[in-house]
Amino acid sequence: MARPPFKKVLVANRGEIAVRVTRTLREMGIRSVAIYSDVDRAALHVRVADEAHPVGPAPAGESYLRIDKVIDVAKRAGCDAIHPGYGFLSENPSFADACEQAGITFIGPPASAMRQMGSKTAARAKMAEAGVPIVPGAMCDTTEEAIAAAKKIGFPVMLKAASGGGGKGMRLVTSEGEMESAWERARSEAKKFFGDDTVYIEKAILRPRHVEIQVLGDRDGNMVHVFERDCSIQRRNQKVVEETPTPAKAATRELIEKMGAIAVQGAKAVGYHSAGTFEFLLAEDGSFYFLEMNTRLQVEHPVTELITGLDLVREMVLIAQGEKLAFAQNDLVPRGAAIECRVYAEDPASGFLPSPGKIERLVTPSGPGVRDDGGAYPGAEVSSYYDPLVSKLSVWAPTRERAVMRMRRALSEYIVTGIRTNLAFHEKLFSHPDFVAGNYDTGFIDRHKDTLLGYPSVPETDRDAVSVAIAIAAARLERATGATSAQAGESGSRLSPWVAQHRARTLR
Template identity: 70%
Template sequence: MIRKVLIANRGEIAVRIMRTLREMRIASVAVYSEADRQSLHVRLADEAYLIGPAPARESYLSIERILDAARKSGADAIHPGYGFLSENRDFAAACESAGIVFIGPPASAMSAMGSKTAARARMAAAGVPITPGGDATTIEEARATAARIGYPVMLKAAMGGGGKGMRLVHHEEELESALERARSEALRAFGDPTVYIEKAIVKPRHVEIQVLGDREGNMVHLFERDCSIQRRHQKVVEETPCPVATPDLVRRMGEVAVKGALSVGYFSAGTFEFLLGEDGSFYFLEMNTRLQVEHPITEWITGFDLVEEMVRVAAGEKLRHRQEDIVRRGAALECRVYAEDPVGFLPSPGRIEALRAPAGPWVRDDNGFYEGATVPSHYDPLVSKVSVWAADRRSAIARMRRALSEYVVAGIKTNLAFHEKLLAHPAFVEGRYDTGFIEEHKAELLGYSTPSEEEEATLAAAIAIAAARVEQRAQRSESAAADDAGRLSPWVQQHRSQRLR
């Protein structure tokens, strides 16, 4: 049985994992960068260890430093959360070599699904429908692939996600410059400039299937999530059930996802992402070999604790449920609350001067911050995820609108106003949307035209400079009392932080 788990992550997902571990009576170990000394996940952990300076490459992405913290703490397992090293096959293999249980899939499955181009080939061989596409190693190869499948096409980074390294190309004359930008962005984000081309599906929905399997080959799916409300290919709002998916369609997508997962020897939690066409056809996009940001809505409708299931599978236990035993109840909705300026959806880091999270029946707030905490500029600006459950979709929307009306955040800019406008939009209420919904309705939802890439770069630089100044002031006031915070009990840490406020 697993006794102590190091969480190789930060923010709301680290806090969420700790809560399940506490219910399972398993000790938790936090790791933190210098920018996160006073973070909520450090306060809540049973132990905490400093692993490096603010840049992620020197802290949360350092396999050596994380494993060193695991050895010092005596942790016998590591949960990677999502992002950072969660889909890094070398990290999973390093944990295994160090005799530490990796709470996730085997490195071999991560390797099989880690490259999108390789994953497409594996899934096609397994009978999973994939979008037409091909390689784009050179501009000549890209032109040939695009001509074969027809425009519009989508350029995608082979080794990453989150909308980085992606470009929609409508005409051949746009292809060369788009390829250069996509390759450059992929290299910066993932250390690999490889991109490939897919046929762009017109007005698609982004629908994903949650799968869960054990080490003995038992695999189930936990229904679908509609993640079509996106900005810059990054999800903002998710819901289940998908408003247009029939039970038969969900069953077929689930069967395909289970088949695909079994074909690579997968176990633990994972997600198959599909593009759903207007005609009901669906195509494999990628598999995320980790826990998803939007997993709470699946937990709402099934009653599963996905973190607990991952821990049990990692400990060698068999799945406790068969597919025929798993039922869906009601509807659930999640809104991602970001520290970002609505103008261009650019990050807005800084100190949270006031914070009041929503509460009440069937409302859940997965938050990684507290009043007085600073949202750093070094990481993803996600502050929290608000999710709700109700008996049906319209009731879930009404409940989310009520929850958002209670949410108070001062000191930083957030996208709360955007969510309120979205949930009141007639087309969204009726379930009539696709992945281009925000762009199509930006005047109503955002009240402005999308800025150019040059304007975004200028704004981003100004925000980064301002954020750096905020953090420098905060670090000067905290450093004297926080030098040894990582080895103190959470109660002493909390007492010291209150004195600094």
């Protein structure tokens, strides 16, 4: 049953996703309310909203994650609904419950569905009941049980935090001798990040692709899938690049339709509505296995929007208002190819460490088929308290080949100064012949890090000579100009020419 249209919606998030949700709300004629921590007072999401309210100090646990504070702001501002974005409270069923108790609509799935899919072990069991293929695995309480299970399943195996996500609490174990230390590390990390040291074991699929299916359903039980996204380009189990359709040779359109139908089946099994994503491991032989369900809007949703013309945030709002989907599965036809890369304030040459600071200059790409979902502006501060995502750069083209070329062009136009970014890393990645050919899996970055971070055109035997030459040139230039300030750190100390040449080699 449809409800009256929302008049005012609070966006319980920050950064680019808060900006992105706010823009759709404005297009729908809905007033937007932003929340901000002390360090986000001048953030872009605050500037674009119709009104904004503080929720506490910089640490997320004292501001963006405080359910009581967020609900209080929504009440005082007279909001009809809350959109959680992704991250923070977006997959917290207690938050959805709190919204309902306050008479505020939660723009997302029901709390019951989030609870069923929130624990990976419970989700695996539920999906197995629903006929969704899962990776062989087992729950274990001790190292001995884990070793016994691994022998039964067959090495290699993966240890995973039952309440985990984002690559935390995960360890690959290739032999019995590695199990004890991996088990302790996985449990310790799971406890640290999720407050739950429960770990389960599952068969490790070698050289898999990470392919996910977008689902969308209304409150009347109508459910569709909105095709796939290939998220295999990862580092430390964190997505870096996403694209659709997947270039995997095994992923025929028949296979994708099968995966989509199974995702819809799984979503219906838990009474799901709103936008959600089923993540699968896709093996080289075309077999696929359920990983987890993300009960929220995904970071990488723009590529799906680019090939379908849908606005997934708008659809979430309409569904929350009680409206039925305006289309059926047969009405959805993908068009062309879309790719997204995540632009982070981080230093690839230093192990991708975050690079917080003030953005001095920011020029984002534009032109045909280019979309940049950003949350910053020149003069904005990238805080050390939150994820260092600057923007999501997406492109669309009629073919994948043209989409890759378009992304190269867009990256060449992207300028950020004042902080370090991974832009040069992306330029290397999008020029790598294997990526261009679509030949990659989840281990791609680890296997090719020397090429992606170093000097792919210089033979190994010549690299030391090149390093020495750069160091000498840097020292001579410094003596000639007396310019030490440009390479001085915060302490004012001069950067060694050896460090300078290393940074030059590794794209800094």
